[in-house]
Amino acid sequence: MSLARRVLAETLGSLLLAATVIGSGIMAERMAAGNAALALLANTGATVAALAVLITLLAPISGAHFNPAVTLVLALRRQLGLKEAGLYVLAQVLGCCLGAVLAHAMFELPLLQVSTHVRTGPGQWLAEFVATAGLVLVILGVRRSRDAAWTVAAWIGAAYWFTASTSFANPAISLARSLTDTFTGIQPRDVPSFVLAEVLGALAALLTARFLFPTDAIHGIGRAPVATEERSATVQLSAEMKRQ
Amino acid sequence: MSLARRVLAETLGSLLLAATVIGSGIMAERMAAGNAALALLANTGATVAALAVLITLLAPISGAHFNPAVTLVLALRRQLGLKEAGLYVLAQVLGCCLGAVLAHAMFELPLLQVSTHVRTGPGQWLAEFVATAGLVLVILGVRRSRDAAWTVAAWIGAAYWFTASTSFANPAISLARSLTDTFTGIQPRDVPSFVLAEVLGALAALLTARFLFPTDAIHGIGRAPVATEERSATVQLSAEMKRQ
Amino acid sequence: MSLARRVLAETLGSLLLAATVIGSGIMAERMAAGNAALALLANTGATVAALAVLITLLAPISGAHFNPAVTLVLALRRQLGLKEAGLYVLAQVLGCCLGAVLAHAMFELPLLQVSTHVRTGPGQWLAEFVATAGLVLVILGVRRSRDAAWTVAAWIGAAYWFTASTSFANPAISLARSLTDTFTGIQPRDVPSFVLAEVLGALAALLTARFLFPTDAIHGIGRAPVATEERSATVQLSAEMKRQ
Amino acid sequence: MSLARRVLAETLGSLLLAATVIGSGIMAERMAAGNAALALLANTGATVAALAVLITLLAPISGAHFNPAVTLVLALRRQLGLKEAGLYVLAQVLGCCLGAVLAHAMFELPLLQVSTHVRTGPGQWLAEFVATAGLVLVILGVRRSRDAAWTVAAWIGAAYWFTASTSFANPAISLARSLTDTFTGIQPRDVPSFVLAEVLGALAALLTARFLFPTDAIHGIGRAPVATEERSATVQLSAEMKRQ
Numbered sequence: 001m002s003l004a005r006r007v008l009a010e011t012l013g014s015l016l017l018a019a020t021v022i023g024s025g026i027m028a029e030r031m032a033a034g035n036a037a038l039a040l041l042a043n044t045g046a047t048v049a050a051l052a053v054l055i056t057l058l059a060p061i062s063g064a065h066f067n068p069a070v071t072l073v074l075a076l077r078r079q080l081g082l083k084e085a086g087l088y089v090l091a092q093v094l095g096c097c098l099g100a101v102l103a104h105a106m107f108e109l110p111l112l113q114v115s116t117h118v119r120t121g122p123g124q125w126l127a128e129f130v131a132t133a134g135l136v137l138v139i140l141g142v143r144r145s146r147d148a149a150w151t152v153a154a155w156i157g158a159a160y161w162f163t164a165s166t167s168f169a170n171p172a173i174s175l176a177r178s179l180t181d182t183f184t185g186i187q188p189r190d191v192p193s194f195v196l197a198e199v200l201g202a203l204a205a206l207l208t209a210r211f212l213f214p215t216d217a218i219h220g221i222g223r224a225p226v227a228t229e230e231r232s233a234t235v236q237l238s239a240e241m242k243r244q
Numbered sequence: 245m246s247l248a249r250r251v252l253a254e255t256l257g258s259l260l261l262a263a264t265v266i267g268s269g270i271m272a273e274r275m276a277a278g279n280a281a282l283a284l285l286a287n288t289g290a291t292v293a294a295l296a297v298l299i300t301l302l303a304p305i306s307g308a309h310f311n312p313a314v315t316l317v318l319a320l321r322r323q324l325g326l327k328e329a330g331l332y333v334l335a336q337v338l339g340c341c342l343g344a345v346l347a348h349a350m351f352e353l354p355l356l357q358v359s360t361h362v363r364t365g366p367g368q369w370l371a372e373f374v375a376t377a378g379l380v381l382v383i384l385g386v387r388r389s390r391d392a393a394w395t396v397a398a399w400i401g402a403a404y405w406f407t408a409s410t411s412f413a414n415p416a417i418s419l420a421r422s423l424t425d426t427f428t429g430i431q432p433r434d435v436p437s438f439v440l441a442e443v444l445g446a447l448a449a450l451l452t453a454r455f456l457f458p459t460d461a462i463h464g465i466g467r468a469p470v471a472t473e474e475r476s477a478t479v480q481l482s483a484e485m486k487r488q
Numbered sequence: 489m490s491l492a493r494r495v496l497a498e499t500l501g502s503l504l505l506a507a508t509v510i511g512s513g514i515m516a517e518r519m520a521a522g523n524a525a526l527a528l529l530a531n532t533g534a535t536v537a538a539l540a541v542l543i544t545l546l547a548p549i550s551g552a553h554f555n556p557a558v559t560l561v562l563a564l565r566r567q568l569g570l571k572e573a574g575l576y577v578l579a580q581v582l583g584c585c586l587g588a589v590l591a592h593a594m595f596e597l598p599l600l601q602v603s604t605h606v607r608t609g610p611g612q613w614l615a616e617f618v619a620t621a622g623l624v625l626v627i628l629g630v631r632r633s634r635d636a637a638w639t640v641a642a643w644i645g646a647a648y649w650f651t652a653s654t655s656f657a658n659p660a661i662s663l664a665r666s667l668t669d670t671f672t673g674i675q676p677r678d679v680p681s682f683v684l685a686e687v688l689g690a691l692a693a694l695l696t697a698r699f700l701f702p703t704d705a706i707h708g709i710g711r712a713p714v715a716t717e718e719r720s721a722t723v724q725l726s727a728e729m730k731r732q
Numbered sequence: 733m734s735l736a737r738r739v740l741a742e743t744l745g746s747l748l749l750a751a752t753v754i755g756s757g758i759m760a761e762r763m764a765a766g767n768a769a770l771a772l773l774a775n776t777g778a779t780v781a782a783l784a785v786l787i788t789l790l791a792p793i794s795g796a797h798f799n800p801a802v803t804l805v806l807a808l809r810r811q812l813g814l815k816e817a818g819l820y821v822l823a824q825v826l827g828c829c830l831g832a833v834l835a836h837a838m839f840e841l842p843l844l845q846v847s848t849h850v851r852t853g854p855g856q857w858l859a860e861f862v863a864t865a866g867l868v869l870v871i872l873g874v875r876r877s878r879d880a881a882w883t884v885a886a887w888i889g890a891a892y893w894f895t896a897s898t899s900f901a902n903p904a905i906s907l908a909r910s911l912t913d914t915f916t917g918i919q920p921r922d923v924p925s926f927v928l929a930e931v932l933g934a935l936a937a938l939l940t941a942r943f944l945f946p947t948d949a950i951h952g953i954g955r956a957p958v959a960t961e962e963r964s965a966t967v968q969l970s971a972e973m974k975r976q
Contacts, residue, residue: 519769527769530893535892566788593858
């Protein structure tokens with residue numbers, strides 16, 4: 001798969017993911033007549049659906065990271081070269097920021113905004129740590145399985161509600177959300193702590209996965225894959241990764 | 245598969261899809277006590293479920309387009325003849341309009357209505373462009389996969405919320421929705437711009453897919469249904485990987 | 489599979505299905521503070537989830553009809569003997585009525601009730617016709633596929649909203665719902681018209697399926713099943729049916 | 733699979749499950765502006781999603797019980813040794829309690845709390861019996877199938893609504909929920925009756941499964957994970973059908 005195509009896939013996926021997160025937040029807040037639970041429910045549903053679709057669509061091309069914390073962990077596991085990892089992260093940040101602009105354009109809001117939404121404090125930092133650790137652990141554990149897309153998306157959906165921070169769990173999304181003064185925004189000064197918590201969570205997941213899924217860290221979940229076709233797909237994927 | 249059966253499948257699917265979109269909008273608005281977010285949430289859930297069911301049921305027969313923008317793109321890719329494409333579009337328009345009438349009959353409303361719901365402006369046109377481009381890209385990318393039905397439906401569900409237009413993304417549905425003066429309506433004079441944006445979005449997806457999914461092996465050449473291609477798709481994917 | 493076990497499966501499944509429909513209606517109405525859309529949303533989610541679970545669990549034993557309209561159609565297609573069909577219908581009616589009693593017991597309401605909820609008129613009868621026709625068509629079209637359980641359940645979920653009657657689509661459930669004076673009830677005098685509309689809808693689906701899925705009415709969807717294991721499963725199921 | 737790894741998996745899964753149940757309850761109640769149905773809807777969605785994810789992720793390691801009632805039944809079926817069963821239960825109780833603490837930490841609430849939420853009476857005890865019996869029956873019936881994770885989670889989601897107790901269905905979760913004075917709490921004095929009802933429900937399911945799924949071939953004998961049994965389950969099912 002040519003690198004240009006993979007980087008385009010990361011950019012496009014990140015753009016549509018951020019546009020969904022931010023756009024559905026705008027729509028939901030406008031329609032929810034002040035009921036924040038209803039707005040977050042709609043925001044969650046749209047995010048989960050779009051994330052599952054984008055992973056299903058783009059994973060065969062780029063792996064569908066859309067998330068610097070995921071790219072970092074896969075680079076540390078040597079499943080991605082340094083140059084590729086760098087390009088992936090650039091594509092993710094660029095894509096997510098363009099996604100914020102696209103959402104604003106669709107809703108006829110000022111294209112460039114700065115959030116004033118305060119999101120800070122140890123509770124929320126712990127929440128970002130837990131949400132990202134869970135996300136990366138799920139990705140490392142199930143990414144080769146047939147249900148990977150919906151499983152990863154479902155984790156994010158659950159974490160929107162069970163964490164105090166509504167689970168950003170993604171440094172590129174955190175950055176892009178500082179560029180919108182709407183429902184899903186975060187003021188820029190609160191972003192660095194979120195990103196730090198997310199990176200620490202990702203690293204914690206990397207260590208946990210070493211103990212939980214030890215033998216075949218490269219081949220995905222602990223044991224043999226579900227079915228025959230899938231087994232050969234795994235072999236092919238792992239072969240492909242070794243070539244990289 | 246005889247052409248008559250395929251055209252009947254397109255008609256029936258379009259009819260039930262439009263009846264679901266419009267009927268669930270009527271029910272939701274009646275029950276939601278003025279909370280538009282709640283009404284749209286119910287409308288979204290019903291649409292996603294019905295769309296996934298209808299694709300699962302009818303894709304083996306007609307390919308389950310239910311959408312002139314999709315038929316246009318597949319005709320441009322020579323996966324459908326001109327005559328068939330024309331009949332498909334007629335069936336879709338007829339089916340969707342009958343679906344509006346059926347919804348009205350079930351809710352004991354005047355069968356023939358004209359919408360007065362204003363939906364216009366560059367933001368909404370951009371939204372229709374994005375929603376339809378995403379829809380067609382998803383269809384071209386995942387239509388042969390096992391999860392195609394739910395993946396396509398999930399995109400529409402996400403786009404109901406993250407676009408400013410609630411994602412019509414379908415010229416036949418847009419036309420039918422001009423025939424209902426209820427929650428999901430659009431006044432007739434606003435339809436042409438929506439249709440134009442949808443067609444442009446579909447064409448943009450066609451070009452993007454050429455770059456993202458270049459090998460025919462991935463996105464197929466025939467109009468064969470999902471089921472029979474499953475195995476050979478696996479074989480093709482593995483062959484493609486070996487070539488890289 | 490012994491007949492006793494199959495009849496028990498139909499009874500148990502019908503019981504839990506009716507208890508879910510009626511029980512979740514009670515809970516939803518109690519909590520929804522008068523917002524009917526919110527109550528129906530919760531009622532829909534619970535029904536869809538329970539139906540999918542019960543079909544997944546019990547289809548390998550009894551086929552998971554839980555519905556006299558479905559049993560009637562399969563008997564007319566000679567996929568079920570007359571004696572078995574009769575026992576199935578008895579089990580379904582008994583199970584659904586016991587389910588109403590169970591729901592009342594859990595919510596500490598009078599066990600035996602008679603509904604006063606008026607549900608009548610040509611719009612609702614048409615709605616029951618459409619909902620049941622769609623249900624039976626979906627069952628005939630996808631019952632052999634791997635996603636049958638969720639597809640069937642999703643149709644019911646959509647039909648809860650897009651039909652004017654909230655889609656009973658099941659004579660045994662209609663009867664049981666006349667035995668509860670809560671959110672999901674229907675007064676007894678309105679039941680016969682509902683049942684008639686449901687039976688007519690089921691027969692219409694039987695005829696439509698003959699045209700839409702003609703060649704292999706016995707083997708399920710028009711073409712070959714999705715994958716190898718599934719193919720052999722289909723062969724086994726069809727062999728089993730021939731033995732009956 | 734080393735016992736330490738299995739016990740860690742049970743601990744981690746129980747911890748994240750309890751944190752999701754309790755955390756999403758806190759978030760939902762805070763945002764729902766007093767509408768309990770909306771709060772329970774969000775609580776349900778988060779629980780179902782997290783449960784499906786955790787089963788998918790950890791079933792290949794520990795079987796993903798997260799529930800002493802499930803472990804008890806599998807021990808009675810000799811699919812788990814006594815020592816392992818004891819360690820599993822300890823891990824589940826410890827994990828769930830830590831999950832309550834984690835939820836409190838994320839929401840910056842006192843870490844240790846005692847619930848004052850009254851949940852008692854024969855209706856709720858019957859509800860716990862039904863919810864747990866259904867859960868265990870579903871687990872015994874579908875645990876080797878590909879959709880096991882979502883099917884089990886969907887049952888819990890339905891039971892949140894159709895039972896009068898909102899379906900705790902898990903002694904370890906019941907205990908942990910006595911440690912939070914928030915939306916999902918239960919006062920400690922009400923816990924023993926809940927646990928008793930849950931254990932009786934689990935035993936009832938064990939007996940029902942003996943009649944409904946009599947051949948060991950269907951419900952298995954080992955504690956082997958979902959994945960590796962998939963193929964052989966197909967073979968067994970076909971063998972069983974031939975025997976009948």
